[in-house]
Amino acid sequence: MLFMNRHELKDLILKKRSFLCVGLDTRPDGIPGFLKEVSEDPVFEFNRRIIDATIDLAIAYKPNLAFYESAGSKGWLSLEKTIHYLANHPRGPVFTIADAKRADIGNTAQQYAGAFFEHMPFDALTVNPYLGRDAVKPFLSYPGKWAIILALTSNPGARDFQMLQPQLPFFLEKFGIKTSYGKKLFELVMEESSRWGTPDNTMFVVGATHPGFLSSVREIVPDHFLLIPGVGAQGGKLGNIARMVINKDVGIIVNSSRDIIYASSGKDFDTAAKMAAQALQQQMAHILKTEINQ
Amino acid sequence: MLFMNRHELKDLILKKRSFLCVGLDTRPDGIPGFLKEVSEDPVFEFNRRIIDATIDLAIAYKPNLAFYESAGSKGWLSLEKTIHYLANHPRGPVFTIADAKRADIGNTAQQYAGAFFEHMPFDALTVNPYLGRDAVKPFLSYPGKWAIILALTSNPGARDFQMLQPQLPFFLEKFGIKTSYGKKLFELVMEESSRWGTPDNTMFVVGATHPGFLSSVREIVPDHFLLIPGVGAQGGKLGNIARMVINKDVGIIVNSSRDIIYASSGKDFDTAAKMAAQALQQQMAHILKTEINQ
Numbered sequence: 141m142l143f144m145n146r147h148e149l150k151d152l153i154l155k156k157r158s159f160l161c162v163g164l165d166t167r168p169d170g171i172p173g174f175l176k177e178v179s180e181d182p183v184f185e186f187n188r189r190i191i192d193a194t195i196d197l198a199i200a201y202k203p204n205l206a207f208y209e210s211a212g213s214k215g216w217l218s219l220e221k222t223i224h225y226l227a228n229h230p231r232g233p234v235f236t237i238a239d240a241k242r243a244d245i246g247n248t249a250q251q252y253a254g255a256f257f258e259h260m261p262f263d264a265l266t267v268n269p270y271l272g273r274d275a276v277k278p279f280l281s282y283p284g285k286w287a288i289i290l291a292l293t294s295n296p297g298a299r300d301f302q303m304l305q306p307q308l309p310f311f312l313e314k315f316g317i318k319t320s321y322g323k324k325l326f327e328l329v330m331e332e333s334s335r336w337g338t339p340d341n342t343m344f345v346v347g348a349t350h351p352g353f354l355s356s357v358r359e360i361v362p363d364h365f366l367l368i369p370g371v372g373a374q375g376g377k378l379g380n381i382a383r384m385v386i387n388k389d390v391g392i393i394v395n396s397s398r399d400i401i402y403a404s405s406g407k408d409f410d411t412a413a414k415m416a417a418q419a420l421q422q423q424m425a426h427i428l429k430t431e432i433n434q
Numbered sequence: 435m436l437f438m439n440r441h442e443l444k445d446l447i448l449k450k451r452s453f454l455c456v457g458l459d460t461r462p463d464g465i466p467g468f469l470k471e472v473s474e475d476p477v478f479e480f481n482r483r484i485i486d487a488t489i490d491l492a493i494a495y496k497p498n499l500a501f502y503e504s505a506g507s508k509g510w511l512s513l514e515k516t517i518h519y520l521a522n523h524p525r526g527p528v529f530t531i532a533d534a535k536r537a538d539i540g541n542t543a544q545q546y547a548g549a550f551f552e553h554m555p556f557d558a559l560t561v562n563p564y565l566g567r568d569a570v571k572p573f574l575s576y577p578g579k580w581a582i583i584l585a586l587t588s589n590p591g592a593r594d595f596q597m598l599q600p601q602l603p604f605f606l607e608k609f610g611i612k613t614s615y616g617k618k619l620f621e622l623v624m625e626e627s628s629r630w631g632t633p634d635n636t637m638f639v640v641g642a643t644h645p646g647f648l649s650s651v652r653e654i655v656p657d658h659f660l661l662i663p664g665v666g667a668q669g670g671k672l673g674n675i676a677r678m679v680i681n682k683d684v685g686i687i688v689n690s691s692r693d694i695i696y697a698s699s700g701k702d703f704d705t706a707a708k709m710a711a712q713a714l715q716q717q718m719a720h721i722l723k724t725e726i727n728q
Binding site for chain 2: 165167204206207209210211212213214215216217219220241242243244245246248249251252254255258259260268269270271272273274275276290293294295296297298299300301302304325328329332
């Protein structure tokens with residue numbers, strides 16, 4: 141889809157009764173062997189069949205760049221074919237996220253924006269906040285496109301820096317910025333970076349592996365959509381998670397990668413993916429009904 | 435070069451009397467027009483001529499991924515040709531850095547390591563520390579390869595989070611880790627991440643635009659090499675910077691991108707690049723002589 145605003149995203153979720161994102165973490169050496177015999181680009185062929193099997197149950201797809209780059213330019217070609225297939229799917233629209241976790245200084249970030257928002261028609265890009273405002277702003281200058289900022293990631297290393305408790309320099313109080321003693325780095329990242337854009341062009345990544353922090357996340361950004369990885373394979377529980385962060389616009393996209401795309405390693409991989417996606421979609425339909433009466 | 439350890443890097447610097455890294459930030463629309471007539475891959479042709487013109491004056495080359503990705507799979511093909519040209523240059527060896535600023539959770543970071551250290555023969559990769567230890571460790575498990583961790587970047591946004599003063603959770607004192615009240619985030623990032631590897635497989639990025647912090651950086655990591663961008667176009671002064679961080683193993687690589695590769699936009703771009711590189715190399719030879727008597 142070329143453009144999807146927050147209300148269109150909400151409408152899509154309510155229509156499909158699903159807030160599922162399928163993570164296309166497609167490992168070239170992890171796909172069923174028979175695909176190498178039926179296609180010159182087995183990675184794209186795998187993605188194509190996964191997409192066809194799950195597109196009525198999912199509202200978003202998220203290829204992770206690492207899995208394509210491991211095969212170099214050939215992998216990027218598979219990615220380009222995948223995003224064009226998604227953007228033009230007859231059973232679309234779907235929301236497309238390049239999980240690239242990019243960040244660089246301003247003039248360089250602009251080149252990354254060109255890669256994902258012009259050269260390829262992704263709706264959204266995941267962005268690392270460590271380099272600050274000028275590394276994120278270029279992604280927010282494209283009307284209808286989204287930056288999804290890493291706040292609290294789902295991995296063990298999230299504890300190394302994201303949970304540090306920084307104190308802002310006191311001189312910032314002169315500019316009306318709270319020095320916020322005692323808040324954690326990821327909370328300050330959300331407070332600060334939520335001011336760079338709006339809930340219509342910014343989302344945040346918050347891992348399902350940290351349920352204890354989800355309520356405080358929702359307090360900091362009441363209106364923003366959250367992209368939540370780590371449900372399933374990494375251990376987070378869908379119902380508990382969703383109840384803590386769902387808002388009037390739904391405001392939540394839950395990603396599942398391995399549990400869906402590798403549900404079976406045989407010839408039935410696409411049927412198995414569909415069943416795994418359906419199980420999640422049915423839970424989501426129930427959550428939408430019970431939590432926000434939709 | 436497939437493997438270059440710290441001592442080989444030092445020897446190369448002393449032999450060439452240079453600690454210059456040429457940043458190959460090659461914008462497809464920024465190269466001289468005539469190259470499009472002489473080559474089907476003008477980006478690679480530009481890089482090839484820049485490399486041939488500067489390789490006796492530089493010890494390292496650093497393509498920034500953003501500039502290649504803006505052209506998608508075609509750009510990645512230019513990058514692949516460039517790294518193979520560098521790795522096999524008859525006037526080599528040179529140290530090669532993929533300036534990709536990657537980071538992702540452990541199993542995904544492993545895929546990025548495969549991309550840059552196996553699929554392509556880079557010596558080093560720049561890495562973003564926000565996701566913590568398990569996002570960096572996969573890059574440190576390749577013998578002879580290097581992770582170059584972003585500490586303090588050269589852009590204005592460095593002030594947003596890297597200069598926050600975090601307080602570590604008190605319980606860490608139980609494990610012998612100083613809670614370090616009052617240190618800045620980038621200092622804590624260096625303290626913590628310097629423990630993940632050794633000075634033989636880890637370097638740090640510290641921007642030349644923050645000369646006031648260079649002494650404290652050198653105190654935190656006395657033995658590590660520093661990769662310093664931001665000299666020249668972004669405003670840092672080579673002599674002042676180098677004197678503050680040079681150590682017995684030299685310990686410093688200074689990057690220059692635009693000032694060299696875009697020294698002229700005409701047919702003489704490679705000769706102009708050589709002259710710009712030579713001016714820096716001569717300053718560096720002087721610094722090596724006066725500062726560490728080499």
